[in-house]
Amino acid sequence: MAYVALSEAEKTFILHGVEEDFRCDGRSRRDYRPMELETGLVSNASGSARLRLANTDILVGIKTEIDVPDPLTPEFGKLEFFVDCSANATPEFEGRGGSDLAQELVLALENAYESPLAFDYRTLCLIPGQQCWKLYIDILILECGGNLHDAVSLAAKAALHNTKLPQVTASLLDAGVTDLIISDNPYDCTRLTIDTVPLLVTVCKIGDYCLVDPSAEEEACSTVSIVVSVSMRNGEAFLSGSHMTGGGAMHRDTMRNCLNLGLSIGEQLNTLLAKVLKQEEERVGPKRPKTVGFLK
């Protein structure tokens, strides 16, 4: 994580703010910082999204490839996550400097997406046992302003929503060999359903209190936080994985509180994201603003 230099006095100030439910930027413990989301800005990718959560900037591009399914799960397609910490975010990430953080984020996402209830891998199957889609979810971290897990998962979900898989027709050739014909028409495509796709919520423990969406400074004050992955199913929030980060420890009761807080926040985030994505979808034609992406 990008290093933030904080003095003891600053840390105490942040701590007192958290205790009084009035954080340095005026938020309560359950509030998020403002977010900006845009989809479909990388024309080379099948799906893409850019999320800016205050100072955290994430760009996700999804590429597709046809692959052979795993023999143990012949009806499942494949997802592969890759996180790249750009040196643009901090000079510490130069060369291989960001690989530890990248690995941590990849593991968190893989854990969250592991359950077939969280992500329906069957939709990526073309011919069971023979051919399936493999989605490469490439995440680029352009600026670190704290709370990377949440931002990355939101951007990944938005990019999955934006992903267009070309329509595939199969024809049976001699000797049982199937030949896939992939449609050239860019409008002839299928979309993924992302209702159950999980989101990560970092619940950060500062002092005796738990809060969400920590800024980089608040992360520096926290000894331990728990990343909760929340998947929605039939309007109910389910836990699809969680892990702890940081060097500290927490009491069992605190942990239960953290998980509950994460679940309820995750539910809200999910509904909000769905709403924003729907709006984004409707902004086509003349309604679409001219300057997009980084030109804003």
Place this chain on the structure above:
Amino acid sequence: MAGNFELLSEQGLRLDGRRPHELRHIKCKLGVFEQPDGSAYMEQGNTKVLAAVYGPHQAKGMKTETNDVIINCQYSQATFATAERKNRPRGDRKSLEFKMYLEQALSAAIKSELYPRSQIDIYVEVLQADGANYAVALNAATLALIDAGICLNEFIVACTASLSKSSIPLTDISHTEEVSGGPMLTVAALPNAQKIAFLEMSERFHIDHLETVIETAMAGCREIRDILEAAVREHLLHIGSAADWARVG
């Protein structure tokens, strides 16, 4: 496909409909991020590049022994930047080559005597690669350096040029033109001084044509310089509007 593909139609238009001397559409913005000391975003056609500058700061590690400024670049390309997915964003031979070329060209532009014993980091991230990647990366780096307030001798601008079969020089080569064969020349120039800081050429063509192709690339550089300068002025007016700079002649 190399070499047997005509870059220019009979009507004198290129594959993407441009005329031979036309640049692709350029859009740029300074100060896109807050954490770096300077940052810029640049779009040239479908090639999109982000650049960030950190420094000047104290040189790190073994590099402290020299008295000069250390210019440290990194060129990386997002894995989804090209049509075919790449496995590694940096560290491959092409990125290392571009990193070296960037350092070379930028050292020619930075007023190094002002920054003894310090280091300037320039990080370039290609989000979408559609030809002339090095040139766009260098232009974005120039803007980021300006945003960081680092003194330059003048704008350093890069442009590519090629030669069609009918010996008509083409400016600003796109990816499709790059892979269709034909020579490609990249020039990084200091347009006011008419100096060339870096030149790279691939494929062969007759030396008689070299002069015209270089001139085409230089003309492209001058045009891009004007666009960048306009962007810098607009950015300064924008950030300075609180201080009422806009009304200063």
